[in-house]
Amino acid sequence: MSEPALPDAEYLVLASRLIPDRDGGFTISVLRRALDMAAAGARVRLLTVDPGDQADHDRDRAEWVRRGLLGAPEDLRNLFDDARTDAGWLRAAALPLPVPAHDNDTRAIADAAERTVLDLPVITGDPAWHLSQAPVVVWDADGREPVGWLPGFGGLYRAWLNALAAASVGPVVVVCEARQVGEVLVADAAPLLDGGIRLLHTTHACHVLAPFTWDAPMDAAWTRWLDIADRFDGVLWLTPSQQADVERRVSGIRSSVVPHPAPSGLTNDPVRGRIVMLNTLIPRKRVADAVRALAAVRVSVPHAELHVYGDGPERAALAELAESLGIGDAVLLHGHAPDPEAAWATADLFVLTSTNEGQPLVLLEALGHGVPVVSYDIPYGPRDTLARGGGMLVPDGDVDALAGALTALLTGPGVREWLSDAGRSAAAAMDAAASMRALGAAARSALSSPSPRPGRVPSP
Incomplete structure (x- = not known):
């Protein structure tokens, strides 16, 4: 019997948001990847971290199912929907009171019974808002008073992934699809991910600015991300050309090429011209x-x-x-x-x-x-x-x-x-089979290699 394309693991495909008709080809590519992984026999769930209303998320899930890009609504989970449903994992991860002082406005996230579950910091005017350590305040089960806090969005995202990993059977591979999310997952100041999680990070865009040569300038977001890319268990480039160009200027990254799959066998009856x-x-x-x-x-x-x-x-x-x-x-x-x-x-x-x-x-x-x-x-x-x-x-x-x-x-x-x-x-x-073989090779390498993150001590 031939080896399966993807090694046995729980696969969590993590994006910032997956909203119909938003973010162009990125959104479609993430949904298709998860479908291809499931078709290849993997246990896979899609995850998002946008703090929208659950009713909006439910409509999005239904629309993706209608379009054939999501198998079932429950295949797409959202951090804040999970917190609204059962915030036990959130309270278990919270650091004890008192909450550190901060100057940010906050946004309350409430459950269906209008009980406050958590308060998110609202950070405006800062393109690196996601790296803020402003506290996420966690409330008790009755929504009456705070019981603890988490250090920023990184602490919140990590608490959720750790809880999902704890409930999984076997190894866990997170395929992160968004630079901002990936960046906070390996930030120095955030609590560490569960040691059993392997973190693969995909890329979806060109990393250089005009004139788009291999040594052209990069914007601050890409520079900052590449500075910490050696902390991922693997970086997945879409093309060999981009991988080669990055490796000419950055060393120490574990990287692979996992291209988008091409559809095949589709019909076309062209109108000339x-x-x-x-x-x-x-x-x-x-x-x-x-x-x-x-x-x-x-x-x-x-x-x-x-x-x-x-x-x-x-x-x-x-x-x-x-x-x-x-x-x-x-x-x-x-x-x-x-x-x-x-x-x-x-x-x-x-x-x-x-x-x-x-x-x-x-x-x-x-x-x-x-x-x-x-x-x-x-x-x-x-x-x-x-x-x-x-x-x-x-x-x-x-x-x-x-x-x-x-x-x-x-x-x-x-x-x-x-x-x-x-x-x-x-x-x-x-085709999808070729793409899944490439992804499987990257996952096997990550699962069989020591993580680059153990032993790293978070900053105080």
Whole structure:
């Protein structure tokens, strides 16, 4: 009998929030990962830490089930919903009174009977709010008075994970999907995680700023996170290129490549000349470049159209640009697409013009549908993902080259069909099974190696 893709363990996939139609491809990728893990035979639960109302969380769970991205509502748990239901774990982890003095406002979290369960500090104007040690005040079972406190959000998150781990059978692997959450889990000043927990941390975005070279500057959040990344049992990069670039400037990180899986066997009946984009309308996506390229494409392919699925602050400016170029009727801004299959069903080509990505899901979806890709050669994702075929790369920011590639695919005899077949073959080689094998290897390594965290003493 062959070895299972994932080693036997309790898997907790931890995100900050999972809200329908929020956070773009990140949310979808997290939900799909959990489904793939369950399909591979793993015991897996999704966890979130956003302090929303339970009624809102229940609606979100129901919607994810309806969309087929969550097996059952109980597969998605929330820290504050758990505290509202039974806060025994919270009181057991609380440090004794008195609560340290602080100047922050607080937000009360109450249960269904309107009994206060805990008070959260409210920290405004600080991008590193999650690292604050402002106390989380824990109340008694009757909601009448405080009985203890936890040191900041890190102390709160750790108390929950430790309680979940204590109730699990066998080893526990936490797959953390959010940098802010991961950062507080290994912060010096927070109480230590249960020694049996292995903590894998995924990455979903480009870690450098413009000009996006390997040695380009990083923003403060990435710099701070990479400074403590050696405390994780494993860091999971989406592409070999990003892993290599990070390892050129940071040492000591246990890391693996675990790419997003590509779907396969999906149908597509293209409308000739229909070029599609699926992304938010923000400057980083550079949709204006695709609009300008379309104007050049239509000189040779007058029936070509650009169909953009997604919304955002640049929508009006893009419509004005299309009108100014005389192609207002050929640029269709469809707005938010709750069902992207409608876009893929008739797509002839897919174009990606972002300044940077992690590994865009839309690129993988294009290959799975047999829709050829034309993409800027950007970090990260396009070069690695298209290495097996299915698309063309053009120099980053070169609108003329973008237009030339689109024109060649729309006019070259048999070129589109050849790339479509290559894309489907590439997607089949990058399926969920391949992604789960990579994740399984990372989990085995973490479970078989000493944790980098034992012996570290929290700061007073």
